Amino acid sequence: MSAIKIKNLKKSYLDKRRIARSNGSQPINHVIDVLNDINLEFEDGEMVCILGPSGCGKSTLLRMIAGFEQATSGEVLINDAPIEGPRADNIFVFQHSGLLPWMTVWENVELGLRHLENLQKKDETIQEYISMVELTGFEHHYPHQLSGGMLRRAELARALAVNPETLIMDEPFSGLDFLTHMKIREEVVNMHEFMRKTTLVVTHDIDDALIMGDRVIVMSERPATIKLEKKLNFGRPRDLGQNPELKELRDEIFFMLGVSYAI
Ligand SMILES: Nc1ncnc2c1ncn2[C@@H]1O[C@H](COP(=O)(O)OP(=O)(O)OP(=O)(O)O)[C@@H](O)[C@H]1O
Numbered sequence: 001m002s003a004i005k006i007k008n009l010k011k012s013y014l015d016k017r018r019i020a021r022s023n024g025s026q027p028i029n030h031v032i033d034v035l036n037d038i039n040l041e042f043e044d045g046e047m048v049c050i051l052g053p054s055g056c057g058k059s060t061l062l063r064m065i066a067g068f069e070q071a072t073s074g075e076v077l078i079n080d081a082p083i084e085g086p087r088a089d090n091i092f093v094f095q096h097s098g099l100l101p102w103m104t105v106w107e108n109v110e111l112g113l114r115h116l117e118n119l120q121k122k123d124e125t126i127q128e129y130i131s132m133v134e135l136t137g138f139e140h141h142y143p144h145q146l147s148g149g150m151l152r153r154a155e156l157a158r159a160l161a162v163n164p165e166t167l168i169m170d171e172p173f174s175g176l177d178f179l180t181h182m183k184i185r186e187e188v189v190n191m192h193e194f195m196r197k198t199t200l201v202v203t204h205d206i207d208d209a210l211i212m213g214d215r216v217i218v219m220s221e222r223p224a225t226i227k228l229e230k231k232l233n234f235g236r237p238r239d240l241g242q243n244p245e246l247k248e249l250r251d252e253i254f255f256m257l258g259v260s261y262a263i
């Protein structure tokens, strides 16, 4: 189980670069305020999609939840315990190029299952995850022998094999063609329905957020606050064109993100 609470979270970076001047290099010492007093709660098993303008601090927020970065003030709690650093057993960050290039699909998935001592059970589990993402037949291919969509599937199998309490996904569909994007999105939704892991997804795509999320969150420009938080109590699959409430929310979010009409 994994419930996450974010309390009064602030994050600023100090820009320590030096710039060249005729009398020698000068420090910048400029403070960049990224997150400004963020308060959020993620329930165990919930899938929450996070939207916001580019550069507002979405990845920063995810990195702090994963324990890769420390807060300037405020705190992140997992099951009421403060996060003190990365915890591989608890959180898995799904990222592109997350596969080790010198290992096959099978070996990459196996990485998450090293703890399994029963070898037969281990092999069955690896095969199960590989077939779940429809990569049967490609077990012994190396990452460079896969297409972009297959790579993303293999990354997903690797993430799920770790069986983390929380799955963090930063723009998981970027760079995929339209149809592959749709298919992998559907797979992520199906897997979430099946496994019910707490899943946080940052996306630039408003439709992704509305189709996938149990809840959607919109962040403001930097220094970021939470502009909108909305439960999406709609069954799946969701058809944005057919559901007036979702359609209205879609227009509202487009407007919020600076686009005055939704295409
Ligand atoms: N290590 C760092 N040092 C200094 N500034 C940083 C650092 N990491 C991020 N920033 C700054 O924090 C701000 C937020 O960055 P972040 O990557 O979280 O944005 P984002 O919302 O994920 O953007 P995008 O949608 O483009 O991915 C940016 O202005 C960035 O320059």
Ligand SMILES: [Mg+2]
Binding pocket: 058, 059, 060, 170
């Ligand atoms: Mg980002």
